[in-house]
Structures are given as structure tokens and as C-alpha cells.
Amino acid sequence: MRALTAVDVLQLWERCASLHPVDRALAMLQAGWPHDAPEALAALPIGERERRAAALRVHTFGPRCEGVGECPGCGEVYQVDPPIDAILAAPEAPREPVALTVLDHELVVRVPDSRDQAALTWCHDADEALRALVRRCVLSASRGGQPCDPAALPEAVLARVGDALAAMDENAETLIELACARCEHRWVLAFDAGEFLFREVTARARRLVYEVHTLARSYGWREADILAMSGRRREAYLQMVGR
Secondary structure, X not given: XXXXXXXXXXXXXXXXXXXXXXXXXXXXXXXXXXXXXXXXXXXXEHHHHHHHHHHHHHHHHOOOOOEEEEOOOOOOEEEEOXXXXXXXXXXXXXXXXXXXXXXXXXXXXXXXXXXXXXXXXXXXXXXXXXXXXXXXXEEEEEEOOEEOOHHHOOHHXXXXXXXXXXXXXXXXXXXXXXXXXXXXXXXXXXXXXXXXXXXHHHHHHHHHHHHHHHHXXXXXXXXXXXXXXXXXXXXXXXXXXXX
């Protein structure tokens, strides 16, 4: 893994804004792990993608971070500590197929990856998405030694498999329970490490655009030369411009 450079930040901000969140996360991981093939990154378990996004955030922007949002009940702005440390400490999901026995069915399954998640975009509701996801992740199925169609598994089996897959990949879904101090509304927030990273990329990119604009106008330097400087050096020049 390598930290995102100033050039990386601007390129990702410009290129990823219109992408699906899954593609956006993978693009940022590609910048952090440039020697990994795009296909290999897409095949990572969802939780591993989240772990890498969290690690890239810390490596690029430092360990201190906080998130903000609005209460859905009254609009009060709140702060929340993103669970970065918990994501980094969670056990890795298995990358090889796993054998399961569920309600007399013998199954071979794999944990979901980014390709599976992207395929669920057009599902109408959470139940349909869960059924589609599980069916994609059941590689083979049999009952009493007789093969059966994974696409025709009973709903009860699919539900159990969904629970098993979630248990195998703790980082695939990170939920934060919140309560508003103003109106006492309670809700659950789904934390997405990739989207959190992109928000910080966006904030840093806007700051970089300002720095380039100010220094280029003051000194006539090219964008490439300004971005090649360290952040500390750019800040020193900005302080002198402001005098």
C-alpha cells in the first residue's frame, strides 16, 4: 500500500465523482495498491475492500478522523467517531470457498465481493437483494447426496446462508447506533469506509485546487510543480502570500 499523493487525490476526485460507490472504492484502492490487478481488487471480499479503504484513509490522512451528519428527525448536526480501528482489527473473511450444512443441504459458498454487490443495484428491495446475493454466492448444493439447483433453494435455507455469510465477513456491513441529543431520535447508520474515504479525498482536493490557484497566481508556477511540493512546503508559501 502507498499513500495517495496530491496528484492522486485530484485525479480521483475528478474521475470518481460520477461513479457508482463500488466502482469509486475500487478506483481508490487501485491508486493505493497499484500493483494489484483491477480484477483481483474486485474479487476481494466486501469486508476486505472496506478494510483496505480504512487503511488507505489512515495512511494518507492520518489516524485522527471524525464524521458529521444531520439527524433525520430534526436536522441537528452531529459528530460521530468513524469505527476505523474496529474495521482494521476485524478478522479477514475467507477468500476460498467454504462448505456449509444448512437444513439438510450440503453447500459450498463463497463470501460476496464487489462484483456481487454491484449486481444488486437494480433489486427492488432488501429481501430481493439478499436472495440474489445468496444465490450468486452458493457455488454448489446437494441434499442427501443428490445435487440440487442453487437457484431453487428454499427461502429458509437462503436466510440461513445469508446469516452465515454475514458472520464470515464482519466488515461487510458496519452499523453505528446513534441518538440525537436534541430530539432523542434514534437510528442506525450504515458506515461505508469507501465513501468516507472519498469524502476526505473530496475535501483535500478542494483544498489543493485553492492552493494551486493561489500559488500559480502569485508566483506563476505550473500546477505540476506545485503539486510535487510537500504539503508543508505549499503551506509555507501560502503563509507568505497572505502577508
